[in-house]
Amino acid sequence: MNDQQLLRYSRHILLPQVDITGQTTLLDSHALVIGVGGLGSPVAMYLASAGVGTLTLCDNDVVELTNLQRQIVHDIDSLGQLKVESAARRLGKLNPDVRVQALAQRMDAAALAEAVAKADVVLDCSDNFVTRHAVNAACVAARTPLVSGAAVRFDGQLAVFDPRQHDAPCYHCLFPDTGDGSDGPCATFGVFAPLVGIIGCMQAAEALKLLLGIASHAVNRLSIYDGLSGDWRHMQLARDPACPVCGGAH
Template sequence: MDDGQLLRYSRHILLPQIGVEGQERLLAARALVVGAGGLGSPAAYYLASAGVGTLALADGDSVDLTNLQRQILHRVDSVGRLKAESGRDTLAGINPECRVDAITERLAGERLDEEIAHADVVLDCSDNFATRHAINRACVKFGKPLVSGAAIRFDGQIAVFDSRRHDAPCYHCLFPEAEDVEEVRCAVMGVFAPLTGIVGTVQAAEALKLLIGCGTSLAGRLLLLDGLAMEWRQIAVPRDPACRVCGGQ
């Protein structure tokens, strides 16, 4: 690190759990954030500002006026722009040292595999089960830690699925893939604006801890937030030995 970086990240470096070595790990890391919306916005903010060297920001959608209530990566003059490009420009103003690769498509198939294979940590900030399960399969396939978040109405949830650990469950263990699952969209059900900030920020915290190698991750646990009562609950999530995604790993 140069003198400017030592100053910029000095409050991290002062923490004995991080120090210079941990900050250097962040600077050398690549994080993949799938979704530049309500969850991806705060997650990307903190990953970039904390010094993650490369951030791949993937989203094929464009900014809509209704997004601005909670998707803080974007501004009024971003309406109509691709979210990944809008997010890249916002993050450049926060930390120009963070390289942001704007992926202006919905990741799937070989391209999803390619991006996850090159990432050190993956943050699922998407809003549909098909994408979540595809991300989970690829993370298990390539042995990448996955930080998953969701927020709807006043309810949020966060979990870490780390297939590098033999005892850790995957997303499919917790939410088995099924054709009859009903999608719940915030366009229909609504979402409390700060809720996405809370969940996305916790996702960033878990991702940073995984990259640095400090603390205890949420692997094997599911955090549930009732935003109306501002109450947190924790549920243990065991690995399913019969899981068709990670059971054979």
């Protein structure tokens, strides 16, 4: 690290769990963010500010006025722009040292597998089951850790899956690949603006801990947040031996 980086990341370096070695690891790391909306906004901003060296952002949507209520990486000047381009512009101003790769596409299985294989951690910030299951399958195949988030109305969920661990469960063990595959639950049910920030920040925190090798109780656990009461509930997850995605992965 140069002198400017030592100053920029000094508050991380003061943490014994991070130190110079950990910050150097972050600078050399690559995170793949699927979806740059409500969850992806705080995820991308905190990973960039923390110094994750390479961020690949994947989203084929454009910024609309209704997004600005909660998707804080975008602004009024972003309207009509591709979300990945809007986010890349904002992250470039936040931390010019971070390399941002913008993929404005819905990736097929082959492209997704290639992107996941290049990443050290994947953050699923999408809003539909089809994408979540596709990302999960690619992470299991590549043995890449996955941090999954969801938020709608006042309800949030966080789950961390690490297929590098023996007998680790996957997203499919928790949720079968049946359900509403359409986009737009926020448009249908609404979403409390700070909720996506809470869950997205938790996703960023867990991704950073995975990259740093810091042990976390969030791995292989489903955490459910009630935004009305402020309460969290946690459930430990176990691998389904009959899971068609990870059942024979170990």
